[in-house]
Amino acid sequence: MSYVEISNVYKRYEMGETTIVANNDINFSIDKGEFVVILGPSGAGKSTVLNILGGMDSCDEGNILVDGVDIAKFNERKLTTYRRIDVGFVFQFYNLVPNLTAKENVELASQVSPKALDVDAVLEQVGLVNRKSNFPAQLSGGEQQRVAIARALAKNPKLLLCDEPTGALDYETGKQILKLLQDSCRKTGTTVIVITHNSAISPMADRVIRINDAKVRSIEVNENPTPVE
Numbered sequence: 001m002s003y004v005e006i007s008n009v010y011k012r013y014e015m016g017e018t019t020i021v022a023n024n025d026i027n028f029s030i031d032k033g034e035f036v037v038i039l040g041p042s043g044a045g046k047s048t049v050l051n052i053l054g055g056m057d058s059c060d061e062g063n064i065l066v067d068g069v070d071i072a073k074f075n076e077r078k079l080t081t082y083r084r085i086d087v088g089f090v091f092q093f094y095n096l097v098p099n100l101t102a103k104e105n106v107e108l109a110s111q112v113s114p115k116a117l118d119v120d121a122v123l124e125q126v127g128l129v130n131r132k133s134n135f136p137a138q139l140s141g142g143e144q145q146r147v148a149i150a151r152a153l154a155k156n157p158k159l160l161l162c163d164e165p166t167g168a169l170d171y172e173t174g175k176q177i178l179k180l181l182q183d184s185c186r187k188t189g190t191t192v193i194v195i196t197h198n199s200a201i202s203p204m205a206d207r208v209i210r211i212n213d214a215k216v217r218s219i220e221v222n223e224n225p226t227p228v229e
């Protein structure tokens with residue numbers, strides 16, 4: 001059994017008279033500790049499946065096995081615990097709390113997890129020791145994303161789910177963020193999933209899942225993923 005097994009997942013959104021099928025029989029598996037890229041154009045259904053996997057949205061049909069447990073069968077209370085403890089999220093626009101410092105943003109997340117890591121160690125891992133007393137508005141985009149990654153990693157989650165993490169960054173900064181995510185995956189053994197519409201990212205992944213028009217179109221396993229240089 002794989003660490004993550006998504007099978008026969010359907011998700012529809014009712015918009016008045018019309019039904020949008022966002023996920024149409026999605027199937028894929030991921031091994032523990034993999035660095036995975038989900039690739040596809042805007043509107044393909046990538047965020048939908050990531051949100052379902054992260055317990056932020058529910059599917060209409062299907063099974064979502066994470067570490068052997070089907071989270072599709074969870075009630076709200078169990079989903080909340082799962083989101084808090086087992087999943088770290090990284091978003092395109094960082095979603096930091098503006099009136100808390102970098103360190104306080106990370107502490108906030110670690111406080112809700114019983115298996116949280118040492119906050120200073122995580123800040124060091126993401127290269128933010130000199131910036132920990134700064135507020136988000138005093139940090140560059142790349143630095144804010146590092147805080148968001150530290151916040152997610154501090155929970156020591158089973159899954160680190162990243163939705164277009166470099167979408168708001170310039171090319172060089174984006175590369176550094178991807179390298180940080182890849183390094184974190186290798187160092188901590190965390191399973192990392194990055195969704196993107198940028199195919200330039202795919203060579204660095206252990207597994208590339210292409211989604212288009214609500215379906216998985218291909219799955220490719222890279223035996224020799226190229227590190228970002």
Ligand code: ADP
Nearest residue numbers: 013020022040041042043044045046047048049
């Ligand atoms: P991607 O992440 O690949 O850009 P999404 O998963 O965000 O794609 O969206 C897939 C489809 O589902 C799109 O047509 C989008 O408009 C639609 N969709 C996503 N979320 C909602 C929602 N909350 N309500 C209605 N439609 C939605």
Ligand code: ADP
Nearest residue numbers: 131134137138139140141142143144169170173
């Ligand atoms: P970017 O090129 O990523 O947009 P910026 O030009 O915004 O970066 O910032 C460059 C450097 O200046 C960063 O290290 C950032 O932390 C620092 N910086 C930007 N704004 C402030 C501020 N208001 N207070 C303190 N440092 C700042």
